[in-house]
Amino acid sequence: MNNKLLLLAASACVLTALVPVSRVFGACELSQLPPETKSVAVAGTAVPVSQILQQLKGKTQVPIFIPSRLPIPPQKLYYQSQATADSYTISMEYTADCRGAGACTFGEIRGQKGGEFSTKVEGVTKTLKNVQLADRVKGVFHNGCGAYCTATLEWKSQNFMYTVAIKNGRESDLILIANSAILARKR
Secondary structure, eight states, X not given: OHHHXXXXXXXXXXXXXXXXXXXXXXXXXXXXXXXXXXXXXXXXXXXXXXXXXXXXXXXXXXXXXXXSBOOSOSOEEEEEEEEETTEEEEEEESSTTOTTOGGGEEEEEEEEEBOOOOSOOSSEEEEXXXXXXXXXXXXXXXXXXXXXXXXXXXXXXXXXXXXEEEETOOHHHHHHHHHHHHHHOOO
């Protein structure tokens, strides 16, 4: 009996690690990103802004806000970008072929036309609160858990909603990333 329970628990852990971050965020399928949209940078150093901008410019009408730095331990991150006229998504992943799988995803940065602040995170909402960002911008921080915990920070600029989300993230890290994007200005 104990062996069956142990096997069932281990299977559940493996399956929850495979839930794509795009499902949690309600974003478009990341697995459909073409391989030519990948760029790489060492985490804890500058984000490859110029490479990401090349992938997004001319494909979206959403003003692009990208942080200059990510406050995480040094580790390689792979960036995949996708854009439509009304939105863009920058996926940050630990492996080149992650494609949004939960186990190898660090997080996302998104911009979209319109949108309202979330009032609930999928799964169990652990934290939902207003935060003050750079340049007197108001944001909403959430931390919710489902298959894994996802910390999200949203803010608005004019008629556009911006979101930074990190798997197992901390509020302070999300605020640093959002402030870096806000202070860098529209790119």
